Amino acid sequence: MSRTLISHAQLQRGRGRFLYWALLGIIVTAFTLIFIGPLYWMVTGALKSGQELAQTPPTLFPRDPEFTNYIDAWNNLNLAKLLFNTIYYAAGAVLFQLILDTAAAYALSKLRPVFGNVILGAMLATLMIPAMVLIVPQYQTVISLPVLDISLLDSPFAIWLPMVANAFNIFLLKRFFDSIPEEIMSAAFMDGASPLRTLWSILLPMSRPILGVVSIFAVTAVWKDFLWPLLVMPSQETRTVSVGIYAFAAGTPQNVVVAASVIAAVPTVIIFLIFQRNIMSGLTTGSLKG
Template sequence: MSTRTLISPAQLARPRGKVLYWTVFTLVVGGFTLTFLGPLYWLISSGFKDAQEVIRTPPTLVPETFEPGNYQQAWDVMDLAELLGNTLYYAFGALAFQLVLDVAAAYSLSKLRPMFGKAILGMMLATLMIPATVLVVPQYLTVLDVPIVERNLLNTPWAIWLPSVTNAFNIFLLKRFFDSIPQELLDAASMDGASPMRILWSIVLPVSRPILGVVSIFAVVGVWKDFLWPLLTLPDPAKQTLNVGIYSLSNGVPVNVLIAALTIASLPTLLIFLIFQRNIMSGLTAGGLKG
Protein backbone atom coordinates (compact mmCIF):
# COMPACT_ATOMS: atom_id res chain seq x y z
CA MET A 1 0.00 0.00 0.00
CA SER A 2 1.45 3.36 -1.02
CA THR A 3 1.92 6.06 1.56
CA ARG A 4 -0.53 8.96 1.34
CA THR A 5 1.09 12.40 1.30
CA LEU A 6 -0.02 16.00 0.74
CA ILE A 7 1.49 15.95 -2.73
CA SER A 8 1.69 12.93 -4.99
CA PRO A 9 5.02 11.70 -6.41
CA ALA A 10 3.74 12.45 -9.91
CA GLN A 11 3.04 16.08 -9.06
CA LEU A 12 6.34 16.38 -7.25
CA ALA A 13 8.19 15.08 -10.31
CA ARG A 14 6.86 17.95 -12.44
CA PRO A 15 9.01 21.12 -12.51
CA ARG A 16 6.14 23.32 -11.38
CA GLY A 17 5.22 21.02 -8.52
CA LYS A 18 8.82 20.72 -7.38
CA VAL A 19 9.30 24.50 -7.34
CA LEU A 20 6.04 25.02 -5.45
CA TYR A 21 6.90 22.30 -2.92
CA TRP A 22 10.35 23.64 -2.09
CA THR A 23 9.11 27.22 -2.00
CA VAL A 24 6.43 26.38 0.57
CA PHE A 25 8.84 24.18 2.50
CA THR A 26 11.48 26.93 2.67
CA LEU A 27 8.96 29.56 3.76
CA VAL A 28 7.50 27.36 6.50
CA VAL A 29 10.87 26.24 7.88
CA GLY A 30 12.28 29.77 7.63
CA GLY A 31 9.23 31.23 9.39
CA PHE A 32 9.45 28.80 12.28
CA THR A 33 13.22 29.33 12.54
CA LEU A 34 12.80 33.10 12.77
CA THR A 35 9.98 32.72 15.29
CA PHE A 36 12.01 30.57 17.66
CA LEU A 37 15.53 31.92 17.12
CA GLY A 38 14.63 35.59 16.65
CA PRO A 39 14.11 36.40 20.36
CA LEU A 40 17.23 34.43 21.26
CA TYR A 41 19.32 36.39 18.73
CA TRP A 42 17.88 39.67 20.02
CA LEU A 43 18.76 38.69 23.60
CA ILE A 44 22.36 37.78 22.82
CA SER A 45 23.04 40.67 20.42
CA SER A 46 21.50 43.27 22.76
CA GLY A 47 23.99 42.25 25.42
CA PHE A 48 26.75 43.66 23.21
CA LYS A 49 25.04 47.03 22.62
CA ASP A 50 25.25 50.19 24.69
CA ALA A 51 22.26 51.44 26.68
CA GLN A 52 21.15 53.95 24.05
CA GLU A 53 21.23 51.47 21.19
CA VAL A 54 19.22 48.88 23.11
CA ILE A 55 16.23 51.22 23.50
CA ARG A 56 16.49 52.69 20.01
CA THR A 57 13.40 52.54 17.80
CA PRO A 58 13.47 50.83 15.36
CA PRO A 59 15.98 48.40 16.85
CA THR A 60 19.24 47.66 15.07
CA LEU A 61 19.65 44.18 13.66
CA VAL A 62 23.44 44.14 14.06
CA PRO A 63 25.06 45.92 17.03
CA GLU A 64 26.65 49.19 15.96
CA THR A 65 28.53 49.52 19.26
CA PHE A 66 30.19 46.25 20.21
CA GLU A 67 30.74 46.17 24.00
CA PRO A 68 31.58 42.64 25.23
CA GLY A 69 32.44 44.13 28.62
CA ASN A 70 28.70 44.22 29.38
CA TYR A 71 28.82 40.51 30.20
CA GLN A 72 31.76 40.90 32.56
CA GLN A 73 30.06 43.86 34.22
CA ALA A 74 26.84 41.86 34.63
CA TRP A 75 28.79 38.97 36.18
CA ASP A 76 30.51 41.24 38.70
CA VAL A 77 27.81 43.80 39.53
CA MET A 78 24.94 41.33 39.90
CA ASP A 79 27.08 38.70 41.66
CA LEU A 80 26.00 36.02 39.21
CA ALA A 81 28.55 33.54 40.54
CA GLU A 82 26.78 33.29 43.92
CA LEU A 83 23.34 33.22 42.32
CA LEU A 84 24.49 30.53 39.92
CA GLY A 85 25.86 28.45 42.78
CA ASN A 86 22.57 28.76 44.70
CA THR A 87 20.56 27.70 41.67
CA LEU A 88 22.78 24.69 40.98
CA TYR A 89 22.47 23.65 44.63
CA TYR A 90 18.67 23.83 44.55
CA ALA A 91 18.41 22.19 41.12
CA PHE A 92 20.58 19.16 41.84
CA GLY A 93 19.07 18.77 45.31
CA ALA A 94 15.62 18.62 43.72
CA LEU A 95 17.00 16.17 41.17
CA ALA A 96 18.29 13.83 43.91
CA PHE A 97 14.96 13.84 45.75
CA GLN A 98 12.97 13.27 42.56
CA LEU A 99 15.14 10.38 41.42
CA VAL A 100 14.77 8.64 44.77
CA LEU A 101 11.13 9.30 45.64
CA ASP A 102 9.55 9.50 42.18
CA VAL A 103 11.30 6.33 41.05
CA ALA A 104 10.12 4.56 44.19
CA ALA A 105 6.54 5.74 43.66
CA ALA A 106 6.52 4.76 39.98
CA TYR A 107 8.08 1.35 40.69
CA SER A 108 5.51 0.65 43.39
CA LEU A 109 2.58 1.59 41.16
CA SER A 110 3.95 -0.31 38.17
CA LYS A 111 5.43 -3.53 39.55
CA LEU A 112 4.46 -3.89 43.21
CA ARG A 113 0.84 -2.93 42.48
CA PRO A 114 -0.37 -1.91 45.93
CA MET A 115 -4.02 -1.84 46.96
CA PHE A 116 -5.88 1.10 45.39
CA GLY A 117 -2.85 1.74 43.16
CA LYS A 118 -4.98 2.73 40.17
CA ALA A 119 -7.02 5.13 42.30
CA ILE A 120 -3.86 6.70 43.68
CA LEU A 121 -2.43 7.11 40.18
CA GLY A 122 -5.70 8.62 38.98
CA MET A 123 -5.74 11.17 41.78
CA MET A 124 -2.10 12.03 41.09
CA LEU A 125 -2.82 12.59 37.39
CA ALA A 126 -5.87 14.67 38.29
CA THR A 127 -3.54 17.20 39.94
CA LEU A 128 -2.11 17.93 36.47
CA MET A 129 -5.47 19.51 35.60
CA ILE A 130 -5.08 22.11 38.36
CA PRO A 131 -3.30 25.35 37.34
CA ALA A 132 -0.02 25.79 39.19
CA THR A 133 -0.95 29.30 40.35
CA VAL A 134 -3.96 27.93 42.23
CA LEU A 135 -1.65 25.87 44.44
CA VAL A 136 0.72 28.73 45.30
CA VAL A 137 -1.21 29.97 48.35
CA PRO A 138 -1.79 26.55 50.04
CA GLN A 139 1.81 25.53 49.31
CA TYR A 140 3.12 28.78 50.78
CA LEU A 141 1.01 28.38 53.93
CA THR A 142 2.31 24.83 54.23
CA VAL A 143 6.01 25.76 54.08
CA LEU A 144 5.32 28.73 56.36
CA ASP A 145 4.19 26.35 59.09
CA VAL A 146 4.60 22.69 58.20
CA PRO A 147 1.87 20.59 59.84
CA ILE A 148 2.82 18.17 62.63
CA VAL A 149 6.50 19.21 62.78
CA GLU A 150 5.56 22.93 63.02
CA ARG A 151 8.64 24.20 61.20
CA ASN A 152 9.09 27.31 59.05
CA LEU A 153 10.86 26.35 55.81
CA LEU A 154 11.25 29.85 54.35
CA ASN A 155 14.84 30.67 53.29
CA THR A 156 15.75 26.97 53.37
CA PRO A 157 16.40 24.60 50.45
CA TRP A 158 13.53 22.41 51.67
CA ALA A 159 11.06 25.02 50.44
CA ILE A 160 12.31 24.29 46.90
CA TRP A 161 13.04 20.59 47.21
CA LEU A 162 9.89 19.25 48.85
CA PRO A 163 7.30 20.76 46.45
CA SER A 164 9.37 19.62 43.46
CA VAL A 165 9.12 15.99 44.58
CA THR A 166 5.35 15.93 44.09
CA ASN A 167 5.65 15.80 40.31
CA ALA A 168 2.85 13.67 38.93
CA PHE A 169 4.06 14.04 35.35
CA ASN A 170 7.49 12.57 36.10
CA ILE A 171 5.94 9.72 38.09
CA PHE A 172 3.63 8.98 35.16
CA LEU A 173 6.56 8.95 32.70
CA LEU A 174 8.53 6.60 34.92
CA LYS A 175 5.56 4.28 35.49
CA ARG A 176 4.84 4.15 31.78
CA PHE A 177 8.41 3.07 31.09
CA PHE A 178 8.45 0.56 33.94
CA ASP A 179 5.24 -0.98 32.57
CA SER A 180 7.08 -1.77 29.33
CA ILE A 181 9.71 -3.89 31.12
CA PRO A 182 8.73 -7.57 30.68
CA GLN A 183 7.34 -9.06 33.85
CA GLU A 184 9.05 -12.37 33.01
CA LEU A 185 12.42 -10.70 33.50
CA LEU A 186 11.46 -9.62 37.01
CA ASP A 187 9.88 -12.99 37.82
CA ALA A 188 13.11 -14.77 36.87
CA ALA A 189 15.08 -12.52 39.22
CA SER A 190 12.52 -13.11 41.96
CA MET A 191 12.84 -16.88 41.57
CA ASP A 192 16.59 -16.51 42.02
CA GLY A 193 15.94 -14.92 45.41
CA ALA A 194 16.20 -11.24 44.53
CA SER A 195 14.17 -8.90 46.71
CA PRO A 196 12.02 -6.11 45.19
CA MET A 197 14.72 -3.58 46.14
CA ARG A 198 17.43 -5.69 44.48
CA ILE A 199 15.28 -6.07 41.36
CA LEU A 200 14.83 -2.31 41.20
CA TRP A 201 18.54 -1.61 41.65
CA SER A 202 20.00 -4.37 39.46
CA ILE A 203 17.43 -4.77 36.68
CA VAL A 204 14.92 -1.93 36.44
CA LEU A 205 17.24 1.06 36.85
CA PRO A 206 19.96 -0.10 34.40
CA VAL A 207 17.43 -0.51 31.57
CA SER A 208 15.68 2.74 32.49
CA ARG A 209 18.56 5.10 31.75
CA PRO A 210 16.76 6.92 28.88
CA ILE A 211 13.72 7.87 30.96
CA LEU A 212 15.89 8.66 34.00
CA GLY A 213 17.81 11.09 31.81
CA VAL A 214 14.59 12.77 30.72
CA VAL A 215 13.33 13.09 34.31
CA SER A 216 16.71 14.48 35.37
CA ILE A 217 16.62 17.16 32.68
CA PHE A 218 13.03 18.09 33.54
CA ALA A 219 13.93 18.34 37.24
CA VAL A 220 16.92 20.61 36.70
CA VAL A 221 15.20 22.84 34.13
CA GLY A 222 12.05 23.05 36.27
CA VAL A 223 13.95 24.53 39.21
CA TRP A 224 16.15 26.66 36.95
CA LYS A 225 13.31 28.45 35.18
CA ASP A 226 11.00 28.82 38.18
CA PHE A 227 10.50 32.39 39.37
CA LEU A 228 7.35 32.91 41.42
CA TRP A 229 7.92 30.18 44.00
CA PRO A 230 11.57 31.09 44.83
CA LEU A 231 10.51 34.74 44.95
CA LEU A 232 8.01 33.92 47.70
CA THR A 233 10.02 31.40 49.71
CA LEU A 234 13.56 32.81 49.47
CA PRO A 235 13.40 36.49 50.53
CA ASP A 236 17.02 36.45 51.78
CA PRO A 237 19.20 37.93 48.96
CA ALA A 238 22.08 35.61 49.85
CA LYS A 239 19.93 32.51 49.19
CA GLN A 240 18.02 33.56 46.09
CA THR A 241 18.08 31.79 42.75
CA LEU A 242 19.44 33.23 39.52
CA ASN A 243 16.11 34.50 38.18
CA VAL A 244 15.00 36.06 41.46
CA GLY A 245 18.40 37.61 42.12
CA ILE A 246 18.51 39.27 38.69
CA TYR A 247 15.00 40.60 39.23
CA SER A 248 15.90 41.99 42.68
CA LEU A 249 19.01 43.78 41.36
CA SER A 250 17.52 45.01 38.10
CA ASN A 251 16.45 48.48 39.28
CA GLY A 252 19.87 50.15 39.46
CA VAL A 253 21.48 48.35 36.51
CA PRO A 254 21.66 49.67 32.91
CA VAL A 255 19.35 47.87 30.52
CA ASN A 256 22.18 46.50 28.37
CA VAL A 257 23.90 45.01 31.43
CA LEU A 258 20.58 43.54 32.57
CA ILE A 259 20.08 41.88 29.17
CA ALA A 260 23.61 40.49 29.36
CA ALA A 261 22.79 38.99 32.76
CA LEU A 262 19.62 37.45 31.35
CA THR A 263 21.64 35.95 28.51
CA ILE A 264 24.07 34.35 30.97
CA ALA A 265 21.14 32.99 33.00
CA SER A 266 19.56 31.38 29.93
CA LEU A 267 22.71 29.75 28.53
CA PRO A 268 22.95 26.72 30.90
CA THR A 269 19.47 25.39 30.14
CA LEU A 270 19.96 26.09 26.43
CA LEU A 271 23.20 24.10 26.43
CA ILE A 272 21.54 21.26 28.34
CA PHE A 273 18.86 21.02 25.65
CA LEU A 274 21.33 21.16 22.75
CA ILE A 275 23.55 18.49 24.30
CA PHE A 276 20.83 16.11 25.48
CA GLN A 277 18.08 16.67 22.89
CA ARG A 278 18.51 13.14 21.51
CA ASN A 279 18.24 11.71 25.01
CA ILE A 280 15.04 13.68 25.59
CA MET A 281 13.40 12.36 22.43
CA SER A 282 14.58 8.77 22.93
CA GLY A 283 13.42 8.78 26.54
CA LEU A 284 9.97 10.14 25.73
CA THR A 285 9.43 7.68 22.88
CA ALA A 286 10.93 4.64 24.58
CA GLY A 287 8.22 2.09 25.16
CA GLY A 288 9.83 -1.31 25.41
CA LEU A 289 12.93 -3.44 25.29
CA LYS A 290 14.69 -4.68 22.20
CA GLY A 291 16.48 -7.93 21.96
Protein backbone atom coordinates in the same frame (compact mmCIF):
# COMPACT_ATOMS: atom_id res chain seq x y z
CA MET B 1 4.35 2.94 0.98
CA SER B 2 2.95 5.30 3.62
CA ARG B 3 0.12 7.65 2.64
CA THR B 4 0.65 11.40 2.93
CA LEU B 5 -1.31 14.55 2.12
CA ILE B 6 0.58 14.84 -1.17
CA SER B 7 0.85 11.76 -3.34
CA HIS B 8 4.22 10.45 -4.46
CA ALA B 9 3.31 11.03 -8.11
CA GLN B 10 2.59 14.71 -7.49
CA LEU B 11 5.94 15.14 -5.73
CA GLN B 12 7.72 13.77 -8.81
CA ARG B 13 6.23 16.40 -11.10
CA GLY B 14 8.12 19.63 -11.62
CA ARG B 15 5.50 22.02 -10.27
CA GLY B 16 4.47 19.76 -7.40
CA ARG B 17 8.06 19.28 -6.30
CA PHE B 18 8.74 23.03 -6.43
CA LEU B 19 5.63 23.91 -4.42
CA TYR B 20 6.40 21.23 -1.83
CA TRP B 21 9.98 22.32 -1.18
CA ALA B 22 9.05 26.03 -1.32
CA LEU B 23 6.30 25.55 1.27
CA LEU B 24 8.56 23.40 3.44
CA GLY B 25 11.33 26.01 3.30
CA ILE B 26 8.96 28.83 4.24
CA ILE B 27 7.56 26.89 7.21
CA VAL B 28 10.98 25.82 8.50
CA THR B 29 12.35 29.35 8.11
CA ALA B 30 9.35 30.89 9.88
CA PHE B 31 9.55 28.54 12.86
CA THR B 32 13.33 28.99 13.05
CA LEU B 33 12.92 32.76 13.26
CA ILE B 34 10.19 32.40 15.89
CA PHE B 35 12.36 30.26 18.15
CA ILE B 36 15.81 31.72 17.43
CA GLY B 37 14.70 35.36 17.12
CA PRO B 38 14.30 36.09 20.86
CA LEU B 39 17.64 34.42 21.62
CA TYR B 40 19.38 36.47 18.94
CA TRP B 41 17.72 39.65 20.23
CA MET B 42 18.86 38.88 23.76
CA VAL B 43 22.47 38.14 22.80
CA THR B 44 22.82 41.18 20.55
CA GLY B 45 20.99 43.41 23.02
CA ALA B 46 23.59 42.55 25.65
CA LEU B 47 26.26 43.96 23.33
CA LYS B 48 24.55 47.32 22.81
CA SER B 49 24.87 50.49 24.80
CA GLY B 50 21.97 51.61 26.96
CA GLN B 51 20.96 54.29 24.47
CA GLU B 52 21.08 51.93 21.50
CA LEU B 53 19.09 49.27 23.37
CA ALA B 54 16.30 51.77 24.09
CA GLN B 55 16.38 53.21 20.57
CA THR B 56 13.20 53.13 18.45
CA PRO B 57 13.19 51.58 15.92
CA PRO B 58 15.75 49.09 17.25
CA THR B 59 18.95 48.26 15.40
CA LEU B 60 19.43 44.76 14.03
CA PHE B 61 23.17 44.66 14.80
CA PRO B 62 25.13 46.42 17.56
CA ARG B 63 26.93 49.47 16.17
CA ASP B 64 29.79 49.23 18.64
CA PRO B 65 29.69 45.89 20.54
CA GLU B 66 30.38 46.35 24.24
CA PHE B 67 31.61 43.02 25.60
CA THR B 68 32.27 44.69 28.95
CA ASN B 69 28.53 44.44 29.62
CA TYR B 70 29.02 40.76 30.39
CA ILE B 71 31.85 41.52 32.80
CA ASP B 72 29.78 44.20 34.52
CA ALA B 73 26.83 41.82 34.80
CA TRP B 74 29.00 39.08 36.32
CA ASN B 75 30.56 41.41 38.89
CA ASN B 76 27.72 43.79 39.75
CA LEU B 77 24.94 41.23 40.02
CA ASN B 78 27.04 38.62 41.86
CA LEU B 79 26.11 36.01 39.27
CA ALA B 80 28.63 33.48 40.60
CA LYS B 81 26.69 33.20 43.87
CA LEU B 82 23.31 33.19 42.12
CA LEU B 83 24.36 30.47 39.68
CA PHE B 84 25.80 28.38 42.51
CA ASN B 85 22.53 28.63 44.43
CA THR B 86 20.50 27.66 41.38
CA ILE B 87 22.75 24.71 40.51
CA TYR B 88 22.56 23.53 44.13
CA TYR B 89 18.75 23.69 44.14
CA ALA B 90 18.58 21.98 40.73
CA ALA B 91 20.88 19.16 41.84
CA GLY B 92 18.78 18.54 44.93
CA ALA B 93 15.58 18.56 42.88
CA VAL B 94 17.05 16.00 40.51
CA LEU B 95 18.14 13.76 43.38
CA PHE B 96 14.79 13.87 45.18
CA GLN B 97 12.80 13.30 41.99
CA LEU B 98 14.95 10.40 40.81
CA ILE B 99 14.63 8.65 44.16
CA LEU B 100 11.00 9.29 45.13
CA ASP B 101 9.31 9.59 41.71
CA THR B 102 11.09 6.49 40.44
CA ALA B 103 10.03 4.53 43.52
CA ALA B 104 6.41 5.68 43.10
CA ALA B 105 6.35 4.84 39.39
CA TYR B 106 7.94 1.42 40.02
CA ALA B 107 5.35 0.60 42.68
CA LEU B 108 2.43 1.65 40.47
CA SER B 109 3.78 -0.16 37.41
CA LYS B 110 5.26 -3.41 38.71
CA LEU B 111 4.17 -3.93 42.32
CA ARG B 112 0.57 -2.89 41.61
CA PRO B 113 -0.66 -1.93 45.09
CA VAL B 114 -4.31 -1.96 46.07
CA PHE B 115 -6.13 1.06 44.61
CA GLY B 116 -3.04 1.80 42.51
CA ASN B 117 -5.13 2.98 39.57
CA VAL B 118 -7.14 5.26 41.86
CA ILE B 119 -3.94 6.76 43.23
CA LEU B 120 -2.54 7.27 39.73
CA GLY B 121 -5.79 8.85 38.56
CA ALA B 122 -5.81 11.21 41.53
CA MET B 123 -2.21 12.25 40.78
CA LEU B 124 -2.97 12.83 37.11
CA ALA B 125 -6.03 14.87 38.07
CA THR B 126 -3.70 17.35 39.79
CA LEU B 127 -2.27 18.19 36.35
CA MET B 128 -5.58 19.90 35.58
CA ILE B 129 -5.17 22.29 38.53
CA PRO B 130 -3.43 25.57 37.56
CA ALA B 131 -0.13 26.02 39.35
CA MET B 132 -1.11 29.51 40.52
CA VAL B 133 -4.02 28.06 42.50
CA LEU B 134 -1.60 26.01 44.61
CA ILE B 135 0.69 28.90 45.47
CA VAL B 136 -1.21 30.02 48.58
CA PRO B 137 -1.66 26.58 50.24
CA GLN B 138 1.93 25.63 49.40
CA TYR B 139 3.22 28.86 50.91
CA GLN B 140 1.11 28.36 54.03
CA THR B 141 2.62 24.88 54.34
CA VAL B 142 6.17 26.16 53.91
CA ILE B 143 5.95 28.93 56.50
CA SER B 144 4.56 26.49 59.07
CA LEU B 145 5.19 22.85 58.26
CA PRO B 146 2.34 20.67 59.61
CA VAL B 147 3.07 18.57 62.71
CA LEU B 148 6.65 19.82 62.97
CA ASP B 149 5.55 23.48 63.06
CA ILE B 150 8.80 24.77 61.54
CA SER B 151 9.42 27.30 58.79
CA LEU B 152 11.17 26.30 55.57
CA LEU B 153 11.73 29.85 54.33
CA ASP B 154 15.26 30.30 52.97
CA SER B 155 15.68 26.51 53.13
CA PRO B 156 16.36 24.50 49.96
CA PHE B 157 13.66 22.06 51.07
CA ALA B 158 11.13 24.77 50.27
CA ILE B 159 12.05 24.21 46.61
CA TRP B 160 12.85 20.50 46.73
CA LEU B 161 9.77 19.13 48.49
CA PRO B 162 7.08 20.69 46.24
CA MET B 163 8.97 19.47 43.16
CA VAL B 164 8.92 15.85 44.37
CA ALA B 165 5.15 15.67 43.92
CA ASN B 166 5.41 15.75 40.13
CA ALA B 167 2.56 13.73 38.63
CA PHE B 168 3.81 14.14 35.07
CA ASN B 169 7.23 12.67 35.81
CA ILE B 170 5.69 9.79 37.76
CA PHE B 171 3.39 9.05 34.84
CA LEU B 172 6.29 9.29 32.39
CA LEU B 173 8.36 6.84 34.44
CA LYS B 174 5.41 4.51 34.91
CA ARG B 175 4.80 4.35 31.16
CA PHE B 176 8.42 3.43 30.65
CA PHE B 177 8.31 0.71 33.31
CA ASP B 178 5.10 -0.63 31.75
CA SER B 179 7.00 -1.21 28.50
CA ILE B 180 9.55 -3.48 30.22
CA PRO B 181 8.47 -7.13 29.67
CA GLU B 182 7.08 -8.96 32.67
CA GLU B 183 9.32 -11.93 31.82
CA ILE B 184 12.32 -9.94 33.06
CA MET B 185 10.63 -9.31 36.38
CA SER B 186 9.55 -12.94 36.71
CA ALA B 187 13.07 -14.18 35.98
CA ALA B 188 14.51 -11.86 38.61
CA PHE B 189 12.00 -13.02 41.23
CA MET B 190 12.71 -16.67 40.41
CA ASP B 191 16.40 -16.01 41.01
CA GLY B 192 15.54 -14.74 44.49
CA ALA B 193 15.87 -11.01 43.83
CA SER B 194 13.76 -8.76 46.02
CA PRO B 195 11.63 -6.00 44.44
CA LEU B 196 14.18 -3.40 45.56
CA ARG B 197 17.10 -5.40 44.15
CA THR B 198 15.20 -5.87 40.88
CA LEU B 199 14.66 -2.14 40.61
CA TRP B 200 18.29 -1.31 41.40
CA SER B 201 20.07 -4.00 39.35
CA ILE B 202 17.74 -4.53 36.39
CA LEU B 203 15.24 -1.73 35.81
CA LEU B 204 17.36 1.32 36.58
CA PRO B 205 20.21 0.39 34.16
CA MET B 206 17.56 -0.05 31.46
CA SER B 207 15.93 3.27 32.36
CA ARG B 208 18.83 5.64 31.76
CA PRO B 209 17.14 7.49 28.85
CA ILE B 210 13.95 8.25 30.76
CA LEU B 211 15.87 9.09 33.93
CA GLY B 212 17.85 11.58 31.85
CA VAL B 213 14.62 13.17 30.64
CA VAL B 214 13.28 13.49 34.19
CA SER B 215 16.58 15.05 35.27
CA ILE B 216 16.45 17.60 32.46
CA PHE B 217 12.86 18.49 33.35
CA ALA B 218 13.84 18.97 37.00
CA VAL B 219 16.80 21.20 36.12
CA THR B 220 14.84 23.40 33.73
CA ALA B 221 11.92 23.67 36.17
CA VAL B 222 14.20 25.04 38.90
CA TRP B 223 16.13 27.24 36.49
CA LYS B 224 13.13 28.99 34.94
CA ASP B 225 10.94 29.23 38.06
CA PHE B 226 10.55 32.74 39.38
CA LEU B 227 7.48 33.28 41.55
CA TRP B 228 8.00 30.40 43.98
CA PRO B 229 11.70 31.14 44.71
CA LEU B 230 10.76 34.81 45.07
CA LEU B 231 8.33 33.87 47.84
CA VAL B 232 10.31 31.24 49.74
CA MET B 233 13.84 32.63 49.29
CA PRO B 234 13.59 36.22 50.54
CA SER B 235 17.18 36.42 51.74
CA GLN B 236 19.80 37.83 49.40
CA GLU B 237 22.12 34.90 50.14
CA THR B 238 19.62 32.23 49.05
CA ARG B 239 18.20 33.74 45.86
CA THR B 240 18.11 31.90 42.56
CA VAL B 241 19.52 33.47 39.42
CA SER B 242 16.12 34.57 38.08
CA VAL B 243 15.14 36.23 41.36
CA GLY B 244 18.60 37.77 41.77
CA ILE B 245 18.54 39.39 38.32
CA TYR B 246 15.07 40.77 39.02
CA ALA B 247 16.15 42.15 42.40
CA PHE B 248 19.12 44.01 40.93
CA ALA B 249 17.35 45.14 37.74
CA ALA B 250 15.93 48.35 39.23
CA GLY B 251 19.29 50.04 39.76
CA THR B 252 21.19 48.42 36.89
CA PRO B 253 21.42 49.53 33.23
CA GLN B 254 19.17 47.49 30.99
CA ASN B 255 21.99 46.32 28.72
CA VAL B 256 23.78 44.87 31.76
CA VAL B 257 20.54 43.16 32.87
CA VAL B 258 20.18 41.63 29.40
CA ALA B 259 23.80 40.45 29.56
CA ALA B 260 23.05 38.81 32.91
CA SER B 261 20.07 37.05 31.35
CA VAL B 262 22.30 35.70 28.59
CA ILE B 263 24.78 34.34 31.12
CA ALA B 264 21.92 32.77 33.12
CA ALA B 265 20.57 31.05 30.00
CA VAL B 266 23.92 29.59 28.86
CA PRO B 267 24.00 26.58 31.27
CA THR B 268 20.57 25.28 30.25
CA VAL B 269 21.38 25.69 26.55
CA ILE B 270 24.63 23.75 27.01
CA ILE B 271 22.82 21.00 28.92
CA PHE B 272 20.26 20.69 26.14
CA LEU B 273 22.88 20.56 23.38
CA ILE B 274 24.82 17.85 25.24
CA PHE B 275 21.84 15.69 26.17
CA GLN B 276 19.44 16.35 23.29
CA ARG B 277 19.81 12.77 21.99
CA ASN B 278 19.03 11.40 25.44
CA ILE B 279 15.99 13.65 25.67
CA MET B 280 14.56 12.47 22.34
CA SER B 281 15.34 8.81 22.97
CA GLY B 282 13.88 9.00 26.47
CA LEU B 283 10.65 10.56 25.24
CA THR B 284 10.18 7.99 22.47
CA THR B 285 11.41 4.90 24.32
CA GLY B 286 8.53 3.05 25.87
CA SER B 287 5.93 4.64 23.62
CA LEU B 288 5.42 1.27 21.95
CA LYS B 289 5.47 -2.09 23.69
CA GLY B 290 7.37 -5.01 22.31
